[in-house]
């Protein structure tokens with residue numbers, strides 16, 4: 236599976252550095268070309284000769300060791316990477332990565348690399364829980380760095396807690412899954428909606444909501460990362476622009492409905508993360524409404540429920556809706572799943588801190604026809620999106636296998 240892939244394995248200085256030998260060996264056995272970079276501290280725990288022997292390549296230790304005068308070593312190494320894997324990653328290297336520091340071969344190569352990065356942290360339980368480390372990891376997650384979470388158990392420092400490097404097998408599996416996921420949705424068309432719709436009262440005033448579009452953008456990115464042909468239909472958003480998919484800008488619920496329907500027949504997956512207005516003004520004034528009266532009454536009418544319309548017209552599509560709830564999450568989510576004929580409903584309790592509108596994280600529960608499918612802890616929206624895509628792919632594969640067996 237890793238045949239022809241170049242993985243740059245960065246080893247930083249913690250006791251778990253010895254486990255990097257097994258990781259290196261397993262990656263080589265799986266067919267990868269492994270180029271190892273060690274920090275000075277890592278060499279106190281494990282000899283570069285071990286990694287050189289296992290990887291069958293020289294180990295990079297110093298930025299100024301320029302073995303080949305025709306290239307600049309750290310740039311050449313960074314450019315060669317299909318994936319950067321940092322295992323173990325200490326609090327120090329996480330801090331350097333988050334803040335763009337480049338004072339040794341590993342941090343300099345990381346700064347020069349455009350390849351995706353997987354990080355397997357390992358450190359003392361209190362260091363792992365330190366706000367500075369948490370903030371650095373959040374910054375890295377925001378940039379798309381993936382984490383193989385440390386395990387809980389007896390740590391080398393004598394403490395029992397979270398911070399132990401994940402097992403080499405799990406880290407290698409995460410690498411293999413990452414490469415496999417790149418093609419999972421090749422040839423599939425995915426339509427995602429994001430942001431808050433805008434319903435105009437007059438040329439300068441409108442009704443909208445707090446949706447930033449971050450959840451929808453993260454989902455579009457996760458689908459594109461799996462090789463899908465993605466169209467994101469975006470209403471009002473403040474999410475940073477991302478490359479790798481088409482963005483169609485719309486304003487109102489009606490425009491979003493049209494844009495989605497235009498693409499529905501050829502779509503394989505539709506994910507409705509947008510916060511769509513349930514009501515719009517009956518009259519849209521063509522000039523600015525004047526403040527002549529003490530009171531102003533605006534009459535609203537229902538918009539079309541896009542998700543419900545899609546559910547009614549569903550043929551082969553896998554349809555995913557969201558549910559923004561503040562109470563009785565399961566009851567309302569299951570009601571939406573049935574009423575709107577969705578395959579999955581992602582419910583977020585928007586009354587919780589760190590969940591829902593306009594924040595970088597979300598806390599979601601995923602519901603299917605059988606009830607609760609999974610309950611995720613507070614995660615960065617990118618991670619939520621990634622796990623949701625994995626769940627969708629898994630369900631689509633099971634459905635295809637079921638149909639093939641008929």
Ligand code: PMT
Nearest residue numbers: 447448449450507510511540541542557558559591592593
């Ligand atoms: O954009 P962010 O700041 O990142 O925030 C993310 C989010 C909170 C907006 C997102 O996670 C979310 O919950 N989106 C759905 C919000 C919503 O409108 O929920 P709802 O429970 O009112 O609607 C249920 C489903 O029906 C949604 O999939 C919605 O897109 C859809 N709907 C609703 C009304 C309508 N007229 N047409 C629809 O398609």
